Amino acid sequence: MAERTVKLAVIPGDGIGPEVVAEGLKVLSAAAPAHDLALETTEYELGAKRWHATGETLPDSVEEELRGHEAILLGAVGDPSVPSGVLERGLLLRLRFSFAHYVNLRPVRLYPGVATPLAGTVPEDIDMLVVREGTEGPYAGMGGVMRKGTPGEIATQDSVNTRFGVERVVRYAFAKAAQRPRKKLTLVHKDNVLTFAGELWQRVVREVGAEYPQVAVDYLHVDAATMFFVTQPGRFDVVVTDNLFGDILTDLGAAVAGGIGLAASGNINPENASPSMFEPVHGSAPDIAGQGVADPTATILSSALLLDHLGLPDAARRIERAVADDLQARAKDGGERSTARIGDDIARRVAEQG
Amino acid sequence: MAERTVKLAVIPGDGIGPEVVAEGLKVLSAAAPAHDLALETTEYELGAKRWHATGETLPDSVEEELRGHEAILLGAVGDPSVPSGVLERGLLLRLRFSFAHYVNLRPVRLYPGVATPLAGTVPEDIDMLVVREGTEGPYAGMGGVMRKGTPGEIATQDSVNTRFGVERVVRYAFAKAAQRPRKKLTLVHKDNVLTFAGELWQRVVREVGAEYPQVAVDYLHVDAATMFFVTQPGRFDVVVTDNLFGDILTDLGAAVAGGIGLAASGNINPENASPSMFEPVHGSAPDIAGQGVADPTATILSSALLLDHLGLPDAARRIERAVADDLQARAKDGGERSTARIGDDIARRVAEQG
Ligand SMILES: CC(C)[C@H](C(=O)O)[C@@H](O)C(=O)O
Ligand SMILES: CC(C)[C@H](C(=O)O)[C@@H](O)C(=O)O
Numbered sequence: 001m002a003e004r005t006v007k008l009a010v011i012p013g014d015g016i017g018p019e020v021v022a023e024g025l026k027v028l029s030a031a032a033p034a035h036d037l038a039l040e041t042t043e044y045e046l047g048a049k050r051w052h053a054t055g056e057t058l059p060d061s062v063e064e065e066l067r068g069h070e071a072i073l074l075g076a077v078g079d080p081s082v083p084s085g086v087l088e089r090g091l092l093l094r095l096r097f098s099f100a101h102y103v104n105l106r107p108v109r110l111y112p113g114v115a116t117p118l119a120g121t122v123p124e125d126i127d128m129l130v131v132r133e134g135t136e137g138p139y140a141g142m143g144g145v146m147r148k149g150t151p152g153e154i155a156t157q158d159s160v161n162t163r164f165g166v167e168r169v170v171r172y173a174f175a176k177a178a179q180r181p182r183k184k185l186t187l188v189h190k191d192n193v194l195t196f197a198g199e200l201w202q203r204v205v206r207e208v209g210a211e212y213p214q215v216a217v218d219y220l221h222v223d224a225a226t227m228f229f230v231t232q233p234g235r236f237d238v239v240v241t242d243n244l245f246g247d248i249l250t251d252l253g254a255a256v257a258g259g260i261g262l263a264a265s266g267n268i269n270p271e272n273a274s275p276s277m278f279e280p281v282h283g284s285a286p287d288i289a290g291q292g293v294a295d296p297t298a299t300i301l302s303s304a305l306l307l308d309h310l311g312l313p314d315a316a317r318r319i320e321r322a323v324a325d326d327l328q329a330r331a332k333d334g335g336e337r338s339t340a341r342i343g344d345d346i347a348r349r350v351a352e353q354g
Numbered sequence: 355m356a357e358r359t360v361k362l363a364v365i366p367g368d369g370i371g372p373e374v375v376a377e378g379l380k381v382l383s384a385a386a387p388a389h390d391l392a393l394e395t396t397e398y399e400l401g402a403k404r405w406h407a408t409g410e411t412l413p414d415s416v417e418e419e420l421r422g423h424e425a426i427l428l429g430a431v432g433d434p435s436v437p438s439g440v441l442e443r444g445l446l447l448r449l450r451f452s453f454a455h456y457v458n459l460r461p462v463r464l465y466p467g468v469a470t471p472l473a474g475t476v477p478e479d480i481d482m483l484v485v486r487e488g489t490e491g492p493y494a495g496m497g498g499v500m501r502k503g504t505p506g507e508i509a510t511q512d513s514v515n516t517r518f519g520v521e522r523v524v525r526y527a528f529a530k531a532a533q534r535p536r537k538k539l540t541l542v543h544k545d546n547v548l549t550f551a552g553e554l555w556q557r558v559v560r561e562v563g564a565e566y567p568q569v570a571v572d573y574l575h576v577d578a579a580t581m582f583f584v585t586q587p588g589r590f591d592v593v594v595t596d597n598l599f600g601d602i603l604t605d606l607g608a609a610v611a612g613g614i615g616l617a618a619s620g621n622i623n624p625e626n627a628s629p630s631m632f633e634p635v636h637g638s639a640p641d642i643a644g645q646g647v648a649d650p651t652a653t654i655l656s657s658a659l660l661l662d663h664l665g666l667p668d669a670a671r672r673i674e675r676a677v678a679d680d681l682q683a684r685a686k687d688g689g690e691r692s693t694a695r696i697g698d699d700i701a702r703r704v705a706e707q708g
Contacts, residue, residue, distance in 0.1 A: 084545050084546045084549075084552070085545065085546040085547070085549045085552075088546040088547060089546070089547070089549065093547070116473075117472050117473055117584050117585055118471050118472065118473065119470075119471055119472065119473040138492075138511075138513070138547070138548060139547055141549075142510075143512070143513070143548075143550045143551070144550055145550050145553075145554070147517075150517070151517055151518065152516075152517065152518075153516065153517035153554065154514065154515070154516050154517070155515045155516075155550040155551045155553070155554040156496075156512050156513060156514055156515070156550060156551070157492075157512070157513040157515070157548045157550050157551040158497070158510050158511070158512045158513070159492070159497070159510060159511040159512070159513070160508065160510055161508070161509045161510070161511070162506075162507065162508050162509075163501075163504070163505055163506065163507035163508070164505065164506075190598070190601075191438050191439065192438045192439040192442040192443070193439070193442060193443070193447070193492070193493055193598075193601075194492060194497075194511045195438075195439045195443065195495075196497045196498055196499050196509040196510060196511050197497070197509045197510070197511040198438070198439075199499075199509070200499070200507065200509040222601075222602055223601050223602050223604075223605035223606075224605060226580070226602050226605050226606045226609070227605045227606060227608065227609040227614065230471050230584060230606065230609040230610060231471055231609050231613070244544070244547075247544075247547075247576075247577050248576055248577050248580050248602060250577075251577035251578060251580050251581045252577075252580045252581060252584065252606070254581065255580070255581040255584040255585050256584060259585070260581065
């Protein structure tokens, strides 16, 4: 088989970002030979350091260069020295928006051997796929402030929901649900209060759902969904929801599925009109940066999502199996391992698979 | 001591509402004599039945009558036969808005003997007070739809945050935090994305906080807070947050503190410019209505909040002690009791206290 070269942009970022990204790349490299892949990586220094040095979050020229890649692997950006929102809006959200990452894909899955805070909960109970909208809703950045600093001050924040934007992510979610054994889709919104946006989401789910009679559709208000994530996670198969509800639910999902150290995500443009970006759900965790104690598993699982997106499901499954085996082994020996050691162990397991 | 007559408006509502309200009133009546109280209750039929019969959710005349009371006890409203949002916006939210219930007070507390879904969590770990803003934010009802039903459709939903509205609820939260042993206040928002509203909330907390040097202030993004509700609930003492984040967090809080059957709430106007309204956090649960199996404890605890608000803390504590004792007893015998039986048992314990 001819070798396929994958052009990968890498944004290590801040805090623990560079540490976990190194392990993600280690594991990707370990998986490459068996699937006749060659990785060609280009690293971009973006994040707090660059912002402090130059005031830039994402220069247009860098955005254009990123565009030339097949996918992006990102560690984490953010540092307490940078005002809240600057890097989030100027880099992370800008990439999601510019590259039309309208699917923010976040599997929530409890691996065997992993401790969940939920009593009596077993891996079979937690296996869902959250399809979070990634390009609009309350993340649109619309709104403003008037009479700032006076008693009459008003700050608004507008959620923008388009038929176009809602339909494309709902279609993706139905297609995913149709491929899964349980074939169930739960829309999460708050249509009894957010009546304008909620009605649009409900209507689109109804209309697209008519094309998927094999998929069972359910609806939950976000408050109830949050409760059921904790009391009955088994209710959920595929979840489709707006950008903000998805943000909240997937952190909760990470918590119940063994912690933020394991939660992977993909910011996906399904049509490949632009490169998709894969990143752990966790942040830059400056408090533990540089100590080699961060868990790189979330980044490693994100790199499996990356391979899936590139049409390399066998390679993706290879990494997921290695992670599953490693998590089982961790449960048995219980010893704390360094970031690099976890990456080494998973890379070895990847290579060892026939 | 001269008897004090409390004029109470009662809205039983739909589903299990009438069943749980009956027990709330039973317990209030049991508490009354020892505190020289007389209850004068007036019942209002509002909810699904009235809407079906007349199309009304809350006639102006009824709103005016409600205004003449000292407090309102509400069961739950809502029924699948009524379009989503009609009763919520037309009745519940209208009351919260018209009566300036800017404090939506929701204690999250794990009572001894109550099962939590969180492994290894004990009552000392969960004892917080969520102060949810009740009159603005994304609940303002602002927004709209254009090009409805076409591919170019847009639906917006606007969060409105005023200095006036944010400051009054933040002041209330600081005052509460200052009275509690731990004296800690956590602001929950998403200021890295909802930058306009988030900056206002942060600034107000900073400014009001300067008047409360004894209160330790913390900030968490809503996604992280959701995670910590599950993994480290002990982090929280008083939580202050916006209307929508508070809605989500308090359902999650109910889940971790033993379920929605125990979660009480008060919609409070601290200045008593209008009557405050007390209601369980749960909904009308039409699936179990009429069977006498609903847990009335949330309503009973809400009636304790009502007494607190009326300046009758001794009577409130009496009810809370009776509930605590009853929950311990439940844990021991484990038998399922009917709605009325739980009310009877708690009323008896209230009466028996010296
Ligand atoms: C950092 C922040 C902007 C981001 C989000 O809110 O989407 C993060 O929480 C996430 O979930 O990826
Ligand atoms: C019924 C609904 C409008 C309400 C809310 O969202 O506030 C409920 O969920 C609550 O928490 O009291």
